[in-house]
Amino acid sequence: MxxxxxxxxxxxxxxxxxxxxxxxxxxxxxxxxxxxxxxxxxxxxxxxxxxxxxxxxxxxxxxxxxxxxxxxxxxxxxxxxxxxxxxxxxxxxxxxxxxxxxxxxxxxxxxxxxxxxxxxxxxxxxxxxxxxxxxxxxxxxxxxxxxxxxxxxxxxxxxxxxxxxxxxxxxxxxFKTLSYKEVSEKLSDICEKENIKIDNGSLELIYEASGGSMRDSISILERVIIANLNQDIIESKTSEILGVTSKETLREFYDIIKSKSLKNGVEFLEKLWIDSIDIEKYFKDFAKYIKDEVISQRISVEEGLKIIGGVYDSLNKFKYEEDKRLLGHVVLNNIIKLSEKSKETEIVYKEVVVSPKENIDENSKTEKEILISIDEVKNKWNDILKAAKDEKPTYKAFLSDAFPLKIEDNTLYIAFRENEFSKESMESDYYNLPFQEIVQQITKSKLKTAYIFKKEIKEKSKDNMTKNLVSYLEGLN
Structure with a gap:
């Protein structure tokens, strides 16, 4: 029996x-x-x-x-x-x-x-x-x-x-859920006693599917063993059996994002489509993979937030799109653009200040951040808004009520006259970090951005704000 x-x-x-x-x-x-x-x-x-x-x-x-x-x-x-x-x-x-x-x-x-x-x-x-x-x-x-x-x-x-x-x-x-180490050690011991070879990728997938339950982990392992009778258990086969995305596939897609190759990305997504993989679910798994990589400090927090934000920004904007293959192409383009933007803003803007009484040599050079006034920011505000709208259409609505107020301690304070919801939205990392990079790039500075609510400031009429919001919503249709 x-x-x-x-x-x-x-x-x-x-x-x-x-x-x-x-x-x-x-x-x-x-x-x-x-x-x-x-x-x-x-x-x-x-x-x-x-x-x-x-x-x-x-x-x-x-x-x-x-x-x-x-x-x-x-x-x-x-x-x-x-x-x-x-x-x-x-x-x-x-x-x-x-x-x-x-x-x-x-x-x-x-x-x-x-x-x-x-x-x-x-x-x-x-x-x-x-x-x-x-x-x-x-x-x-x-x-x-x-x-x-x-x-x-x-x-x-x-x-x-x-x-x-x-x-x-x-x-x-x-009692608490078990860690990956605790589950993988038990599963590895069982496989050794059953004379079965299993790779680490498969152990990770089984653990993720079990939710940290030892009983579920062993039950899932048995299912995988039965599907691989007289064969070694490898990650690609395990992911197929469990209907989950393998880490190997996710890593491959991340490498494509880093290489910024739209051509390779499109070919990769086409292969997923041919293999009948749910594209929308794949990108959600990819966002989770990026989150895990950030937690493990293999990806920077800034880069991780950009990619995750890019994925969900596209998925939410096109959630009613029936052609999921097209949706995949949109997400791919979005996160590659964000990745390129991140690299561009890694440039540090500095100037060399040389004492007139000294010769120009390596020892006499000192570096100083470029200073910028609030008036200069105001002069470039329209350029900042245009770049922000191109980055994320939602910025057009959020910033329709905003204006640069002052600069203190290398921080640009942006005031909102009436719309507190827009202020709270801009304060989130998802919207603030990309916008801060846009400000830094256009002003050629290292300004940080902060947001305040100024009810007492005279504002543009509500009609103007309403027109802007309507214009934005119409643009989404």
Missing amino acids: HVTLYRKYRPKTFEEVAGESDIIKTLKNSLDNNKLSHAYLFSGPRGVGKTTSARLIAKGVNCLNNGISSTPCNHCENCQEIDKGSFIDLIEIDAASNRGIDEIRELKDKINYRPSKGRKKIYIIDEVHMLTKEAFNALLKTLEEPPEHVIFILATTEPDKILPTIISRCQRYD
């Missing part, structure tokens, strides 16, 4: 549990020093070890050879029956399907009977938050004064739905 990998490799000792080292250490100390609570609450996402830890406590309490210990023998009758799920003194209740007061009353009726084979009866109530209010109240009375031969272990994915009075009577442990 086939045994699923998750059941086959379910931890039989605390040492085999992946992650949650602090929780495991505390539970082991409790067993080794016989300082067990009468009730535990294990909360956390699915598949992270809550029920497994509960069963290990049951083994640690009822092992015939080693006594109450964090290292049960795994060979005695009690240990083996607990592993098989047939131990009479281990009662597991699924609250999702047994959520009423009748089930809890039945539990209360049987709870006073002493264990048949073990030292203690262990009650594991899974998804305990699913119990009805009446059932909770009945359980509360049981938890207040349980018999000494009983241990309750409540497991839940939604602890906020449990009555505070229940929580206060339990020793609570909050």
